[in-house]
Structure formats: structure tokens, C-alpha cells
Amino acid sequence: MSRDTASRPARERLLDAAGELFYESGIAATGVDAVLARARVSPATLYAHFSGKDGLVAADLERRFRQWQEIWDEVLDERTDPVDRLLSVFDAVVRYRAVEGSRRGCAFLAAATELPPGHPGQQWLAADSRLLTERLHDLAEAAGVGDPTGIADGLLALYDGALARLARQAATPGLDTGDPLHRARRMAADWLAGRVGPARPSG
Amino acid sequence: MSRDTASRPARERLLDAAGELFYESGIAATGVDAVLARARVSPATLYAHFSGKDGLVAADLERRFRQWQEIWDEVLDERTDPVDRLLSVFDAVVRYRAVEGSRRGCAFLAAATELPPGHPGQQWLAADSRLLTERLHDLAEAAGVGDPTGIADGLLALYDGALARLARQAATPGLDTGDPLHRARRMAADWLAGRVGPARPSG
DNA sequence: GCTCTAGCATAACGATCGTTATGTTGAAAC
DNA sequence: GTTTCAACATAACGATCGTTATGCTAGAGC
Numbered sequence: 001m002s003r004d005t006a007s008r009p010a011r012e013r014l015l016d017a018a019g020e021l022f023y024e025s026g027i028a029a030t031g032v033d034a035v036l037a038r039a040r041v042s043p044a045t046l047y048a049h050f051s052g053k054d055g056l057v058a059a060d061l062e063r064r065f066r067q068w069q070e071i072w073d074e075v076l077d078e079r080t081d082p083v084d085r086l087l088s089v090f091d092a093v094v095r096y097r098a099v100e101g102s103r104r105g106c107a108f109l110a111a112a113t114e115l116p117p118g119h120p121g122q123q124w125l126a127a128d129s130r131l132l133t134e135r136l137h138d139l140a141e142a143a144g145v146g147d148p149t150g151i152a153d154g155l156l157a158l159y160d161g162a163l164a165r166l167a168r169q170a171a172t173p174g175l176d177t178g179d180p181l182h183r184a185r186r187m188a189a190d191w192l193a194g195r196v197g198p199a200r201p202s203g
Numbered sequence: 204m205s206r207d208t209a210s211r212p213a214r215e216r217l218l219d220a221a222g223e224l225f226y227e228s229g230i231a232a233t234g235v236d237a238v239l240a241r242a243r244v245s246p247a248t249l250y251a252h253f254s255g256k257d258g259l260v261a262a263d264l265e266r267r268f269r270q271w272q273e274i275w276d277e278v279l280d281e282r283t284d285p286v287d288r289l290l291s292v293f294d295a296v297v298r299y300r301a302v303e304g305s306r307r308g309c310a311f312l313a314a315a316t317e318l319p320p321g322h323p324g325q326q327w328l329a330a331d332s333r334l335l336t337e338r339l340h341d342l343a344e345a346a347g348v349g350d351p352t353g354i355a356d357g358l359l360a361l362y363d364g365a366l367a368r369l370a371r372q373a374a375t376p377g378l379d380t381g382d383p384l385h386r387a388r389r390m391a392a393d394w395l396a397g398r399v400g401p402a403r404p405s406g
Numbered sequence: 407g408c409t410c411t412a413g414c415a416t417a418a419c420g421a422t423c424g425t426t427a428t429g430t431t432g433a434a435a436c
Numbered sequence: 437g438t439t440t441c442a443a444c445a446t447a448a449c450g451a452t453c454g455t456t457a458t459g460c461t462a463g464a465g466c
Contacts, residue, residue, distance in 0.1 A: 010414090026317055028231035032454055042415045043455070053454065109367055110316040112374035113308060114229055126375040133380065153380060154390055160371070160383075161364030164312055168363070171315035172329040177336065177356060180363075187357055191394060213443085235424055245445045246425070256424065 011049045013039040018060050023107050027057055027114045054120055057111075061124035064107055069131060071096045082143035083192055086151070089136065089159055090185035097181075105167025109160075132156055145196045154191060158184040214252045216242040221263050226310050230260055230317045257323055260314075264327035267310055272334060274299045285346035286395055289354070292339065292362055293388035300384075308370025312363075335359055348399045357394060361387040 017039035021030040032053050036043060050056045072092040079085045096102070104110075108128045115121050136152035145151050162184035169175065211219075220242035224233040235256050239246060253259045275295040282288045299305070307313075311331045318324050339355035348354050365387035372378065 025319070026231060028229060029317070029319070031452075033452080042413095044416095044457095045414065047455070048413075105316060109312075109371065112371045113313040113316055114232070115374065116228070116232070122375060125371065126378060129371055129375055129378050133378070149380070153386055157364035157368065157383065157387055157390060158360060159364070160367040161360035161362070164363040164367035165360065168312065168315045168328065168332055171318065172325060172332055175329060175332050175336070177352075180360065183356055184360055187360060187394075191390075194397070234422075236422080245443095247427090247446095248444065250425070251443075 010039070010041050010045050014041055014046060014049060014056065015060060015063060017041075018056050019064070022057065022060060023102070023104065023110070027111065057115070058120040058124065061108070061111055061121040065124045065127055065131075067100070068092075068096055068128070071099065072131075072135075082139070083189075083196060086136070086139045086143055086155065086192060086196075087185060087188055088139075089132070089155065090162070090181060090188065093159070093163070094181055104170040106163035109163055109167060132159070140196075143196050151192070151195065155188055158188045158191075213242070213244050213248050217244055217249055217252060217259065218263060218266060220244075221259050222267070225260065225263060226305070226307065226313070230314065260318070261323040261327065264311070264314055264324045268327045268330055268334075270303070271295075271299055271331070274302065275334075275338070285342070286392075286399060289339070289342045289346055289358065289395060289399075290388060290391055291342075292335070292358065293365070293384060293391065296362070296366070297384055307373040309366035312366055312370060335362070343399075346399050354395070354398065358391055361391045361394075 014035065018030075018035045021034055021038060025034075032043070032046070035056070036046060046056070050059060072089065075088045075092040075095060076085060079088050108125050111121060112125050115125070133152060133156060136155050137148050140148035140151040140155075143151075162180040165180040169180070217238065221233075221238050224237055224241060228237075235246070235249070238259070239249060249259065253262060275292065278291045278295040278298060279288060282291050311328055314324060315328050318328070336355060336359060339358050340351050343351035343354040343358075346354075365383040368383040372383070
């Protein structure tokens with residue numbers, strides 16, 4: 001059995017296990033032992049591939065960021081209408097959650113509340129925030145709206161709200177009042193209808 | 204010196220210390236020792252007043268919930284216009300944060316991402332969610348809108364978004380693009396303008 | 407065949423976790 | 437003044453934290 005390098009590389013098994021456990025149980029609450037057990041990997045292997053738990057957390061956030069950006073790119077390539085491209089952020093997060101199997105809130109939001117100020121994972125939280133604001137701004141500009149920054153901020157607010165409510169719904173099941181993501185998308189569409197291009201039907 | 208029962212009671216000192224540390228550094232990341240040191244209290248005293256760390260966390264969330272409800276009541280009593288009363292949730296959270304000295308996101312949102320499913324503090328997260336949805340629904344109904352549930356959900360989305368962005372801004376300083384709370388309030392006002400009562404100026 | 411080396415599991419490290427047992431102190435009861 | 441009792445600090449508990457030292461094992465070079 002031993003030396004199963006033939007299976008998935010140890011580094012990927014570690015990232016998979018860490019991703020699931022950090023997301024499911026929280027970063028601080030997940031011990032290194034739990035990650036090692038799920039990945040079927042020894043401590044020495046972990047510290048050969050990563051600088052430690054902090055490095056593993058940062059690598060997990062990096063992978064999440066890259067996959068999120070990739071999926072958003074993918075969805076964006078399927079849209080041509082400027083308003084649809086603005087709203088693509090909601091479709092992308094729906095697809096990301098489907099691919100990732102997410103049953104809770106946003107991993108970046110959770111990490112933002114958990115990681116201490118100097119943590120190496122913080123750079124990927126900043127990267128995510130920057131991607132959201134800059135891309136939404138560019139898409140708003142391309143849509144020819146009068147106030148691209150205002151539009152981008154508004155969409156970001158609805159995006160943040162949907163993911164935050166998902167996190168809170170996961171904590172208190174039974175109070176669900178529908179899907180926050182679809183509701184946010186609908187609100188964003190209505191809100192944009194009065195601000196960009198010709199009047200759109202706000203049904 | 205010793206036996207300083209003459210000063211603030213040990214229970215309150217514990218709640219103050221726990222509130223600050225849990226909010227500042229996270230619940231899981233804050234050790235009981237840190238709370239004890241800040242409160243200048245011995246372990247035996249903590250376990251005489253609370254069932255343990257979990258009980259202390261629950262008591263902190265209970266106190267936060269009661270104060271938040273009290274402040275919202277207070278703000279609500281100052282408003283008579285139905286739309287102002289709907290928007291009072293944003294004014295209340297601004298006042299709550301001023302009173303509490305909050306420099307990060309929402310403590311309930313953070314707790315929702317940190318606490319495990321069966322934690323005794325979960326009931327106060329549920330209470331907060333219920334207060335928000337039910338009260339917003341009632342206020343929307345009182346405002347005579349056509350779809351009170353839809354209005355309440357929309358305002359909740361903007362509320363959630365503002366507090367989530369506050370949390371993420373605290374994690375990555377330097378990317379601030381203004382105050383999410385005031386922006387959310389302005390968006391909500393604009394959004395409500397087209398849906399309730401006579402047309403309001405959307406400045 | 408033997409040696410060398412990289413990569414791995416076993417075991418254990420000190421530190422800190424949340425919690426509890428053991429004394430000690432100060433004020434009220436009589 | 438003595439007793440009594442609740443509240444307190446000191447010290448230590450076992451468990452687990454993140455991390456590292458030690459030994460085994462499989463393949464490359466000769």
C-alpha cells in the first residue's frame with residue numbers, strides 16, 4: 001500500500017481536505033490533525049509542501065480565488081449584452097457554488113472574519129475584493145452608464161448581501177425565505193433597469 | 204486590593220472583556236485565558252458565573268442582541284414617516300456601532316461563520332434574523348406597500364451587504380471606497396422611492 | 407550486489423487549550 | 437470572638453494545538 005504517490009499527489013489531497021474542512025468547520029476550529037487524517041498524509045509531508053497551517057490556508061484561498069476568477073471569466077464569455085455582463089457576477093457565483101458544492105456562505109467572507117491582520121492569506125482576500133470592484137467598474141463603464149463607480153458599488157452591495165445571508169441561513173436553518181442569490185440578482189436587474197440604456201421591463 | 208467586588212461585578216467585567224476580544228480577534232481564536240486576563244478575573248469565577256466558554260459566548264451574543272433591539276426601538280420611536288421607519292434599520296446600526304465602538308463587521312455575522320451547529324449561541328443568531336425579517340416585514344406592511352415580504356427581503360439584502368463589506372474592509376484596509384452603510388441606506392431609499400407611496404425625490 | 411538519497415510514517419516535542427481541584431480571604435451570623 | 441459561607445486566586449489537570457525529530461522504505465546510480 002504505502003508510497004501511494006501513484007494516486008493523487010499529496011499536495012492536492014492536502015488542499016482538497018483543507019478546503020473542505022476549513023469551509024465546513026471554520027479555519028481556526030479545524031486542527032491540522034483533522035486535515036492530515038482526511039488527506040491521509042503525514043505531518044512531515046504537509047510541512048514539506050507548505051510552510052505550515054498558515055501557508056496551507058493561504059494556498060487554499062489562492063486556489064479558491066483562481067477558480068472563482070476562472071469561472072467568472074467563463075460566464076462572462078457567454079454574455080454579450082452589457083447589462084447581462086454586469087449581472088454575470090451573480091450567475092458566476094451560482095456556478096462557482098455548484099462546481100464547488102458549497103453549502104454555506106462565502107469562503108472569503110469567512111476568512112475575512114477569521115484571519116488575523118498579518119496572515120499570508122489576506123492577500124487573496126484583497127485580490128478578491130479588487131477583482132470584484134475593478135471588474136464591476138469596467139463592466140459598468142462598458143455598459144455606458146453615467147456613474148460606473150456608483151453602479152459597481154451598488155452591485156457589490158447586493159452581491160455581499162446575498163453571500164452574507166447565505167452564511168447566516170446556514171447557521172440557522174429553518175428561517176430560509178428563499179434563495180438570496182436569485183433575489184439579489186433580480187433586485188440588481190430591477191435596480192439597473194432604471195439606470196442603464198433604454199428602459200427595461202422591470203418584471 | 205483583592206476582593207474588588209466594590210468595582211464592577213465580575214460577571215460584567217467578564218462580558219465586557221469577552222465581547223471586546225471575541226469581536227476583535229474572533230471567537231475561536233480568543234482563548235479563555237485572554238478573557239480572564241483582560242477581565243482581571245480568575246478561572247473559578249468565570250465558571251461560577253457561566254457554564255464555560257460556550258456559555259460566555261452565548262451570553263455575549265444575548266447581550267448584543269438585546270442592546271441592538273433596544274437601540275433599534277429607540278431609533279424607531281424617533282421616526283414617524285413610514286419610509287423613514289423602514290430605513291431606520293440603517294440608522295439603528297449606525298448608532299449601535301457608534302455606541303459599541305465597532306471597528307469591524309457584524310458580530311452576528313462573524314458568529315454565524317464561527318459557531319458550530321449545536322452551539323448555545325445559535326439561538327441569538329436566529330433571534331437576530333427573526334427580528335430583522337419580521338420587523339422589516341411589519342414596517343413594510345405599515346407603509347402600505349404592495350409586497351411587504353419583497354420589500355423586507357430587499358432591505359435585508361442591502362443591510363446584509365453593508366455589514367459584510369464592513370467586515371471585508373476591516374480585513375483589507377486600503378481598499379475602502381467609502382462607507383458601505385451610508386451607501387446601502389441611499390440605495391435603499393432610491394429603491395423604495397419607486398415602490399412605496401407617492402414618488403419621492405431620489406437625491 | 408551495495409550505497410545513496412528523497413519521501414514518507416511513527417512518535418514525540420513544548421505550548422496552549424478549556425476546565426477543575428485546592429487553599430485563602432473577607433464579610434455576615436450569632 | 438468564633439463560626440460559617442460564598443467568592444476569590446493559585447496551581448495544576450488531561451487534551452489538543454501546531455510543529456519537528458527520528459527511523460523506515462522504495463527507487464536511482466554504480
